[in-house]
Amino acid sequence: MTYTQLAVLGVVVVAVVDLFVLRTRLLSRKVFWVSYAIIVFFQLVSNAVLTGLRIVRYNGEFIVGSSTPEFGAPPFIGDGRIAFAPFEDLLFGFALVLLTLSLWVFWGRVGVQRLPAAGPPRFLPPRNRDSEPPS
Amino acid sequence: MGFLGDGHADFRCEGGLGRTGTYRAVTVYYVSNFGYLAVLAFCFIGTLWLEFVFRTRVYRRWLRLLMTLVPVVIVFSLWDLYAIASGHWTFDLTAITGVFTVGNLPLDELLFFIVIPCCAILTLEAVRSVRGWRVGDEAEPPVEGGVS
Numbered sequence: 001m002t003y004t005q006l007a008v009l010g011v012v013v014v015a016v017v018d019l020f021v022l023r024t025r026l027l028s029r030k031v032f033w034v035s036y037a038i039i040v041f042f043q044l045v046s047n048a049v050l051t052g053l054r055i056v057r058y059n060g061e062f063i064v065g066s067s068t069p070e071f072g073a074p075p076f077i078g079d080g081r082i083a084f085a086p087f088e089d090l091l092f093g094f095a096l097v098l099l100t101l102s103l104w105v106f107w108g109r110v111g112v113q114r115l116p117a118a119g120p121p122r123f124l125p126p127r128n129r130d131s132e133p134p135s
Numbered sequence: 136m137g138f139l140g141d142g143h144a145d146f147r148c149e150g151g152l153g154r155t156g157t158y159r160a161v162t163v164y165y166v167s168n169f170g171y172l173a174v175l176a177f178c179f180i181g182t183l184w185l186e187f188v189f190r191t192r193v194y195r196r197w198l199r200l201l202m203t204l205v206p207v208v209i210v211f212s213l214w215d216l217y218a219i220a221s222g223h224w225t226f227d228l229t230a231i232t233g234v235f236t237v238g239n240l241p242l243d244e245l246l247f248f249i250v251i252p253c254c255a256i257l258t259l260e261a262v263r264s265v266r267g268w269r270v271g272d273e274a275e276p277p278v279e280g281g282v283s
Contacts, residue, residue: 003223006214024271031268035259042181042254046174055170055230062223093251096211100252101259103203108272113199117273119264121189 002062007091014095014102022106026098036097043093044083052076052084063088170230171243175250182254191260193253200256208248212237215244 001009018026026032050056052073060067064087065080075081082090108114185191193200216238218224226241234242263270 001221003218006218010214026271029269029271031259031262031266031270034266034268035255035262038258038262039255042178046178049174050171053170053227053230055174055227057225057227059222059224062218062221092214096207096248096251097255099210100203100207100255103206104199104256104259105271107199107202108270112202113196114272114274116192116195118191118193118260119189119267121261121264123188124265 003058003086003088004062004064007088007095010095011091011098014099018098018102022102024102024105024109026101026105032098032101035101036094039097040090040093043090044085047085047089047093048083050085051081051089058086168229168232170227171241172232172246175243175246178254179250182257185257185261189261189264191257191264193256193260200253203256204249204252207252208245211248212240212245215248216240 015027018024051058051068054068054073057068058065063080065074068074074084076084080087186194219239226243231241231243236242236245259270262268
Protein backbone atom coordinates (compact mmCIF):
# COMPACT_ATOMS: atom_id res chain seq x y z
CA MET A 1 0.00 0.00 0.00
CA THR A 2 1.10 3.57 -0.58
CA TYR A 3 1.63 6.05 2.24
CA THR A 4 -1.43 7.93 0.95
CA GLN A 5 -3.68 4.87 1.19
CA LEU A 6 -2.30 3.89 4.62
CA ALA A 7 -2.72 7.41 5.98
CA VAL A 8 -6.38 7.59 4.93
CA LEU A 9 -6.98 4.09 6.28
CA GLY A 10 -5.25 5.05 9.54
CA VAL A 11 -7.54 8.03 10.09
CA VAL A 12 -10.66 5.94 9.36
CA VAL A 13 -9.60 3.10 11.66
CA VAL A 14 -8.72 5.43 14.54
CA ALA A 15 -11.98 7.36 14.07
CA VAL A 16 -13.87 4.05 14.38
CA VAL A 17 -11.87 3.27 17.53
CA ASP A 18 -12.76 6.65 19.04
CA LEU A 19 -16.45 6.55 18.11
CA PHE A 20 -17.41 2.89 18.35
CA VAL A 21 -14.71 0.77 20.00
CA LEU A 22 -13.55 2.83 22.98
CA ARG A 23 -16.61 5.10 22.64
CA THR A 24 -14.68 8.13 23.83
CA ARG A 25 -16.29 10.24 21.06
CA LEU A 26 -13.54 12.83 21.12
CA LEU A 27 -14.41 13.70 17.52
CA SER A 28 -17.65 15.21 18.83
CA ARG A 29 -16.01 17.29 21.56
CA LYS A 30 -14.95 20.90 21.43
CA VAL A 31 -12.01 20.21 23.75
CA PHE A 32 -10.52 17.83 21.18
CA TRP A 33 -10.75 20.17 18.20
CA VAL A 34 -9.31 23.14 20.11
CA SER A 35 -6.45 20.94 21.36
CA TYR A 36 -5.87 19.56 17.88
CA ALA A 37 -5.72 23.07 16.41
CA ILE A 38 -2.85 23.88 18.80
CA ILE A 39 -1.14 20.55 18.17
CA VAL A 40 -1.34 20.76 14.36
CA PHE A 41 0.31 24.19 14.36
CA PHE A 42 3.32 22.86 16.24
CA GLN A 43 3.30 19.70 14.14
CA LEU A 44 3.69 21.85 11.02
CA VAL A 45 6.59 23.72 12.63
CA SER A 46 8.55 20.71 13.90
CA ASN A 47 7.77 18.55 10.87
CA ALA A 48 8.95 21.39 8.62
CA VAL A 49 12.37 21.04 10.25
CA LEU A 50 12.42 17.26 9.83
CA THR A 51 11.32 17.37 6.18
CA GLY A 52 12.74 20.73 5.05
CA LEU A 53 16.24 19.79 6.25
CA ARG A 54 15.73 16.40 4.60
CA ILE A 55 16.22 14.51 7.88
CA VAL A 56 13.27 12.39 6.70
CA ARG A 57 13.01 11.85 2.92
CA TYR A 58 10.00 10.55 1.05
CA ASN A 59 9.74 8.34 -2.02
CA GLY A 60 7.49 9.85 -4.69
CA GLU A 61 6.20 6.39 -5.62
CA PHE A 62 4.19 6.25 -2.40
CA ILE A 63 2.92 9.82 -1.90
CA VAL A 64 0.80 12.19 -4.00
CA GLY A 65 3.73 14.59 -4.51
CA SER A 66 7.20 13.81 -5.81
CA SER A 67 10.24 12.46 -4.00
CA THR A 68 12.28 14.63 -1.64
CA PRO A 69 14.96 16.09 -3.96
CA GLU A 70 18.56 14.85 -3.80
CA PHE A 71 19.78 18.35 -2.96
CA GLY A 72 17.93 21.26 -1.40
CA ALA A 73 14.56 21.46 0.32
CA PRO A 74 11.32 20.17 -1.22
CA PRO A 75 8.61 22.75 -2.07
CA PHE A 76 7.30 24.63 0.97
CA ILE A 77 3.78 24.34 -0.37
CA GLY A 78 2.40 22.59 -3.45
CA ASP A 79 3.22 19.28 -5.12
CA GLY A 80 1.28 17.49 -2.38
CA ARG A 81 3.28 19.18 0.37
CA ILE A 82 2.39 21.53 3.22
CA ALA A 83 5.28 23.22 5.07
CA PHE A 84 7.81 20.94 3.27
CA ALA A 85 6.05 17.77 4.50
CA PRO A 86 3.81 15.50 2.42
CA PHE A 87 0.17 16.26 3.29
CA GLU A 88 -0.08 12.56 4.21
CA ASP A 89 1.91 13.45 7.37
CA LEU A 90 -1.08 15.50 8.56
CA LEU A 91 -3.27 12.40 8.34
CA PHE A 92 -0.59 10.29 10.06
CA GLY A 93 -0.33 12.90 12.82
CA PHE A 94 -4.08 13.14 13.20
CA ALA A 95 -4.36 9.36 13.64
CA LEU A 96 -1.48 9.38 16.14
CA VAL A 97 -2.99 12.19 18.21
CA LEU A 98 -6.57 10.88 18.12
CA LEU A 99 -5.58 7.32 19.10
CA THR A 100 -3.44 8.67 21.93
CA LEU A 101 -6.11 10.97 23.34
CA SER A 102 -8.85 8.36 22.91
CA LEU A 103 -6.83 5.82 24.92
CA TRP A 104 -5.94 8.43 27.56
CA VAL A 105 -9.61 9.34 28.07
CA PHE A 106 -10.65 5.67 27.94
CA TRP A 107 -8.29 4.70 30.77
CA GLY A 108 -9.50 7.64 32.83
CA ARG A 109 -13.11 6.68 32.26
CA VAL A 110 -12.56 3.10 33.41
CA GLY A 111 -10.90 4.44 36.56
CA VAL A 112 -7.16 4.32 35.89
CA GLN A 113 -5.83 7.46 37.59
CA ARG A 114 -8.88 9.55 36.73
CA LEU A 115 -7.66 11.70 39.59
CA PRO A 116 -5.87 13.95 40.30
CA ALA A 117 -7.68 15.82 37.56
CA ALA A 118 -6.06 18.63 35.60
CA GLY A 119 -6.23 22.22 36.70
CA PRO A 120 -6.83 24.83 37.73
CA PRO A 121 -3.95 26.77 36.15
CA ARG A 122 -1.64 28.57 38.56
CA PHE A 123 -2.78 31.95 37.21
CA LEU A 124 -6.52 31.29 37.71
CA PRO A 125 -8.50 30.71 40.93
CA PRO A 126 -10.11 27.28 41.38
CA ARG A 127 -13.19 26.94 39.17
CA ASN A 128 -15.32 25.15 41.76
CA ARG A 129 -13.87 24.47 45.18
CA ASP A 130 -16.56 21.93 46.05
CA SER A 131 -15.86 19.56 43.15
CA GLU A 132 -12.07 19.85 43.15
CA PRO A 133 -10.23 17.68 45.63
CA PRO A 134 -7.40 19.55 47.36
CA SER A 135 -4.05 18.89 45.69
CA MET B 136 29.69 10.77 3.74
CA GLY B 137 27.11 8.15 4.51
CA PHE B 138 28.89 5.84 6.91
CA LEU B 139 28.29 5.52 10.60
CA GLY B 140 30.46 5.42 13.60
CA ASP B 141 33.98 6.71 13.00
CA GLY B 142 33.25 10.37 13.50
CA HIS B 143 34.56 11.62 10.18
CA ALA B 144 32.90 13.27 7.23
CA ASP B 145 34.50 13.65 3.83
CA PHE B 146 33.52 16.63 1.74
CA ARG B 147 34.76 18.15 -1.47
CA CYS B 148 35.75 21.76 -1.81
CA GLU B 149 36.15 23.25 -5.28
CA GLY B 150 37.39 26.78 -5.95
CA GLY B 151 36.80 29.63 -3.55
CA LEU B 152 38.54 29.23 -0.23
CA GLY B 153 41.48 26.88 -0.06
CA ARG B 154 42.65 24.34 -2.53
CA THR B 155 40.35 22.18 -4.55
CA GLY B 156 40.29 18.67 -3.20
CA THR B 157 38.74 16.27 -0.77
CA TYR B 158 38.98 17.18 2.89
CA ARG B 159 38.27 15.21 5.99
CA ALA B 160 36.41 16.97 8.77
CA VAL B 161 36.57 15.42 12.19
CA THR B 162 33.63 15.44 14.66
CA VAL B 163 31.29 17.41 12.36
CA TYR B 164 29.52 14.14 11.78
CA TYR B 165 28.57 13.52 15.39
CA VAL B 166 27.32 17.05 15.98
CA SER B 167 24.74 16.70 13.24
CA ASN B 168 23.73 13.26 14.54
CA PHE B 169 21.41 15.00 16.94
CA GLY B 170 19.27 16.87 14.43
CA TYR B 171 16.25 14.61 14.90
CA LEU B 172 16.74 14.47 18.68
CA ALA B 173 16.89 18.28 18.80
CA VAL B 174 13.41 18.46 17.27
CA LEU B 175 12.12 15.98 19.84
CA ALA B 176 13.77 17.94 22.66
CA PHE B 177 12.05 21.10 21.38
CA CYS B 178 8.68 19.31 21.53
CA PHE B 179 9.32 17.78 24.97
CA ILE B 180 10.61 20.95 26.63
CA GLY B 181 8.09 23.09 24.76
CA THR B 182 5.23 21.25 26.49
CA LEU B 183 6.82 20.28 29.83
CA TRP B 184 5.95 23.62 31.45
CA LEU B 185 2.24 22.89 30.95
CA GLU B 186 2.54 20.22 33.64
CA PHE B 187 3.44 22.88 36.21
CA VAL B 188 1.77 26.08 35.05
CA PHE B 189 -1.53 24.49 33.99
CA ARG B 190 -1.34 21.67 36.55
CA THR B 191 -2.08 19.12 33.80
CA ARG B 192 -0.96 16.25 36.07
CA VAL B 193 -0.11 14.04 33.10
CA TYR B 194 3.36 12.88 34.13
CA ARG B 195 2.12 12.52 37.71
CA ARG B 196 -0.45 10.00 36.40
CA TRP B 197 2.36 7.91 34.93
CA LEU B 198 0.53 4.56 34.99
CA ARG B 199 -2.35 5.91 32.92
CA LEU B 200 0.21 7.56 30.61
CA LEU B 201 2.13 4.29 30.25
CA MET B 202 -1.04 2.32 29.49
CA THR B 203 -1.81 4.87 26.78
CA LEU B 204 1.68 4.93 25.30
CA VAL B 205 2.25 1.18 25.00
CA PRO B 206 -0.49 0.46 22.40
CA VAL B 207 0.32 3.69 20.52
CA VAL B 208 4.04 2.88 20.33
CA ILE B 209 3.33 -0.67 19.15
CA VAL B 210 0.80 0.30 16.46
CA PHE B 211 2.78 3.21 15.04
CA SER B 212 6.14 1.41 15.21
CA LEU B 213 4.62 -1.38 13.11
CA TRP B 214 3.35 1.22 10.63
CA ASP B 215 6.81 2.80 10.58
CA LEU B 216 8.57 -0.54 10.08
CA TYR B 217 6.24 -1.37 7.19
CA ALA B 218 6.86 2.06 5.64
CA ILE B 219 10.64 1.72 5.99
CA ALA B 220 10.61 -1.82 4.60
CA SER B 221 8.45 -0.69 1.65
CA GLY B 222 10.62 2.35 0.99
CA HIS B 223 8.00 5.00 1.79
CA TRP B 224 10.63 7.06 3.62
CA THR B 225 14.31 7.03 4.51
CA PHE B 226 16.46 8.93 6.99
CA ASP B 227 19.50 11.16 6.75
CA LEU B 228 22.01 8.98 8.58
CA THR B 229 23.99 12.09 9.56
CA ALA B 230 20.98 13.54 11.40
CA ILE B 231 19.77 10.55 13.43
CA THR B 232 21.54 8.88 16.33
CA GLY B 233 22.43 5.75 14.37
CA VAL B 234 20.98 3.60 17.15
CA PHE B 235 18.47 1.11 15.82
CA THR B 236 15.86 -0.72 17.89
CA VAL B 237 13.72 -3.77 17.17
CA GLY B 238 13.42 -4.46 13.45
CA ASN B 239 15.79 -1.66 12.42
CA LEU B 240 13.52 1.09 13.70
CA PRO B 241 15.69 4.16 14.39
CA LEU B 242 15.73 5.07 18.10
CA ASP B 243 14.76 8.60 17.05
CA GLU B 244 11.51 7.31 15.53
CA LEU B 245 10.68 5.23 18.61
CA LEU B 246 11.19 8.30 20.80
CA PHE B 247 8.95 10.28 18.43
CA PHE B 248 6.08 7.89 19.24
CA ILE B 249 6.63 8.55 22.95
CA VAL B 250 7.30 12.30 22.95
CA ILE B 251 4.55 13.40 20.55
CA PRO B 252 1.74 11.53 22.38
CA CYS B 253 2.93 13.13 25.66
CA CYS B 254 2.76 16.56 23.99
CA ALA B 255 -0.76 15.80 22.73
CA ILE B 256 -2.05 14.70 26.16
CA LEU B 257 -0.45 17.70 27.86
CA THR B 258 -2.16 19.98 25.34
CA LEU B 259 -5.56 18.35 25.90
CA GLU B 260 -5.22 18.58 29.68
CA ALA B 261 -4.01 22.19 29.50
CA VAL B 262 -7.06 23.14 27.42
CA ARG B 263 -9.29 21.35 29.92
CA SER B 264 -7.49 23.08 32.78
CA VAL B 265 -8.23 26.52 31.35
CA ARG B 266 -11.66 26.03 29.81
CA GLY B 267 -13.15 23.32 32.03
CA TRP B 268 -14.73 21.59 29.02
CA ARG B 269 -15.83 17.97 29.43
CA VAL B 270 -13.44 15.43 27.99
CA GLY B 271 -15.37 12.24 28.72
CA ASP B 272 -13.57 10.76 31.72
CA GLU B 273 -15.32 12.83 34.40
CA ALA B 274 -17.19 11.15 37.21
CA GLU B 275 -20.89 10.91 36.41
CA PRO B 276 -22.86 13.65 38.19
CA PRO B 277 -25.16 12.19 40.85
CA VAL B 278 -28.64 11.51 39.46
CA GLU B 279 -31.23 13.88 40.92
CA GLY B 280 -33.51 12.07 43.34
CA GLY B 281 -31.59 8.82 42.85
CA VAL B 282 -29.52 6.90 45.34
CA SER B 283 -26.09 8.44 45.64
